[in-house]
Amino acid sequence: MNLQGSGIGTLNESALHAALREWYARPGDRFEMYVDGYLIDIVRGDTLIEVQTSGFSSIKRKIGDLVERHSLRLVHPVALEKWIVKVGDDGVSRLSRRKSPKRGRIEDMFWELVRLPDIVARPSFSLDIVLIRAEEVRQHQSGRRWRRGGWVTIGRKMIEVVEAHQFETVEDVAALLPADVTGEFTTGDLSDALGLSRQLAQKMAYCLREMGAIRPTGKRGRSIAYARNVP
Secondary structure, eight states: OOEEEOOOOSTTSOHHHHHHHHHHOOTTOEEEEEETTEEEEEEETTEEEEEOOSOSGGGHHHHHHHTTTSEEEEEEEEEEEEEEEEEOTTSOSEEEEEEOSOOOOGGGGHHHHTTSGGGGGSTTEEEEEEEEEEEEEEEEOTTSOGGGTTEEEEEEEEEEEEEEEEEOSHHHHHTTSOTTOOSSBOHHHHHHHHTOOHHHHHHHHHHHHHTTSEEEEEEETTEEEEEEOOO
């Protein structure tokens, strides 16, 4: 493995990204190394660990290229609970703090996994979903985000890690399918069984189909029917 240091510090990292990287750090790890021309967060032996706190679209090409030659673990956080913190013009002084009514769950990973579901089937790839409690920091900026009254998100901070789930195989991801959904099923069945929005259930089904965990079997009314593939 050809490694090259970047010389980049953590000043330009988001607080959430830096906190996750620190939480994953182990003795002997190397940080911010270039591998095959790509900047990698953590290099642990022969394994590359990439922390991605935002969308997967921007790293799809990078991940797809690296898994051809390296073992790679992608780390992504999902906020189980979130507090909204509003700060003053200095970006530091707190004006208010309230808990968001929205709660995250492990299945939220499919919002982003739709960008690279086929990569999950690669033996050199694994995905870690880290369930956290976090703060979302907002600052008022005139003329911006009219739906939020001008309050713009300027950063996210991790309060604590609740638990982490590692998905190393397609079967690990398929285990998220509810046990009581058997035989043929639709995304409506997934939505009802798991308490998901129909849109998220559709993304889950798309990912599982693309990675070979389920297959379309026909139609039920206007909906596509699916069945599990036997490993």
